Each structure stands twice: as structure tokens, then as C-alpha cells.
Amino acid sequence: MNRKILHLTENIRAHGFMITIIIYYRRLINRLFNLIVIGRKDCSIDSRAKILGINYMEIGKHFSAGKGLWLEAVTESNTYIPKLIIGNDVSLSDFNHIGAAHYVKIGNHVLFGSKCYVTDHNHGIYKGENQSPVKVPPVERKLTINGFVIIDDNVWLGDNVVILPNVHIGYGAIIGANSIVSRDIPSNSIAVGIPARVIKRYDRKLKKWISIETGV
Numbered sequence: 001m002n003r004k005i006l007h008l009t010e011n012i013r014a015h016g017f018m019i020t021i022i023i024y025y026r027r028l029i030n031r032l033f034n035l036i037v038i039g040r041k042d043c044s045i046d047s048r049a050k051i052l053g054i055n056y057m058e059i060g061k062h063f064s065a066g067k068g069l070w071l072e073a074v075t076e077s078n079t080y081i082p083k084l085i086i087g088n089d090v091s092l093s094d095f096n097h098i099g100a101a102h103y104v105k106i107g108n109h110v111l112f113g114s115k116c117y118v119t120d121h122n123h124g125i126y127k128g129e130n131q132s133p134v135k136v137p138p139v140e141r142k143l144t145i146n147g148f149v150i151i152d153d154n155v156w157l158g159d160n161v162v163i164l165p166n167v168h169i170g171y172g173a174i175i176g177a178n179s180i181v182s183r184d185i186p187s188n189s190i191a192v193g194i195p196a197r198v199i200k201r202y203d204r205k206l207k208k209w210i211s212i213e214t215g216v
Contacts, residue, residue: 038063045069053082056100060088060108068095074121080145087153092116103148110151113159113177120147120165152187172202 033047034040037054044064051057053073063086073082084100087108094114098104101121124132124141132141147165151157155169158177169175170187179196188202190209200209 053084056082057084057086059086060090062089064090065092065096066094066114070097070099072097072099074099074101074143076143093159100149101143101145101147105149106151107153107155107171109154111156113157113161115159116157116161116163118149118151118163120149121145122147122165 029047030045031041033049034043034045037051038045038059040059042062043059045051046065046067046069048067049065049069049071051069051071053075054071056073056075057071069092071084073084075082080102082100083103083105084098085105087106087110089108090106090110090112092112096112096114096116098106098118099121100119104118104120106118121144123138123143124136125144126132144165149163149165150168151163152169152171152173154172156174157163158175158179160178161175162180163169163175164180164182167181167184169181169185170189172188173185174190175181175185175196176190176192178194179192180194181191182195185191185196186198186201188204189198190200191198198212200211202208203210
């Protein structure tokens with residue numbers, strides 16, 4: 001029994017040493033990635049992130065993101081210049097995807113949960129004149145290039161939130177997990193659902209979140 005315990009202890013020590021080496025190696029690679037790719041020491045982005053069109057991005061101070069990050073300023077066409085702006089102290093959890101074909105702006109102190117998706121464009125046109133025909137494969141349909149997404153300061157997006165094109169989310173808003181935002185959300189409000197709708201507003205005098213339906 002003592003031999004088994006001793007053997008197990010030795011294995012734990014050996015594996016613990018290897019794990020420690022891997023952790024420090026990953027930290028070093030991440031630091032080099034942020035310094036070389038982002039050009040900054042104050043950011044914390046996993047080196048396995050997918051960042052496309054970085055010349056069309058503005059990333060603020062102390063930006064951090066977990067694994068699986070995908071940032072893209074879409075540059076497949078020369079007919080438009082995309083812009084992706086991220087403010088200061090923005091924090092993203094794991095597996096977030098933000099795509100800008102025209103204009104996406106994220107304010108300061110914004111918090112993303114995991115697996116959020118923000119986009120200012122669609123594959124194809126589905127309103128007005130010259131809509132995309134079904135016979136054209138989606139991947140071959142022209143991107144909409146005049147959309148936008150604006151997320152103001154102090155916004156919190158819960159896990160699995162989707163922000164669709166032409167949406168403005170106001171200061172201090174909270175978007176509940178698994179919500180799809182397809183229209184503007186006013187400042188100082190909590191919105192949930194598909195499509196997201198406001199269920200609470202922050203009362204500055206009472207310093208409380210007040211339900212829209214019950215008033216309490």
C-alpha cells in the first residue's frame with residue numbers, strides 16, 4: 001500500500017512539474033502574441049485568437065479575452081472600409097465573435113459573457129429592392145455593408161447573447177443570457193428574450209432596478 005501511495009505521489013509531482021511548465025510557457029506565448037500582434041503590453045488575449053483585419057481595428061487599454069476569440073474587420077471587398085472600435089477596460093469571456101463589415105463600436109468597461117456574437121452585416125439582402133435570390137448559395141451572396149452596432153459604456157452581455165445589425169445598446173444596459181437583440185435597447189435597462197425586450201429600468205433616485213410590469 002505504501003509503495004502504491006509513494007508511486008502515486010511521484011506521478012503527481014512529475015505531472016505537476018510538467019503542468020507548471022506548460023502554464024508558464026502558455027503565459028509567455030500569450031505575452032509575445034499581445035506584444036507582437038496587438039502591439040501592446042496591457043492587453044490579455046489568448047494567442048490562439050483569430051484576429052483578421054487588425055489594421056481596421058482600434059483596441060483600447062486593458063482589453064482582455066478568453067480562449068476562442070474571433071475578431072474580424074471584414075476586408076474581402078475594396079468598396080468599403082470597415083471599422084471595429086473597442087474601448088478601454090473591455091473584458092470578454094470565452095468563444096466570443098465580433099464581426100464588422102462597416103462599423104462596430106464597443107464602449108468602455110463593457111463585459112461579455114461566453115459565446116456572444118456581434119455583427120453589423122448579413123450574408124445577402126432581404127429587405128427593399130434587389131433582394132438576394134434563393135438560388136445563390138449564402139456564402140456567395142453579397143454582404144450588407146452599411147450596417148452598424150454601437151454598444152455604450154458599462155454594458156453587460158450575458159452568455160450566448162446575439163447582437164444583430166443596426167442596433168444601439170445604451171449606457172449601463174444589461175442583456176440577459178441567450179437573448180437576441182434586434183432593436184435598440186435604452187440606457188439603464190435590463191432586456192431579455194428573443195427578440196430582447198426591456199423588463200427593468202434603473203431608477204437613479206431610488207437607486208434600484210424597477211420592473212416595467214410590476215413597478216417594483
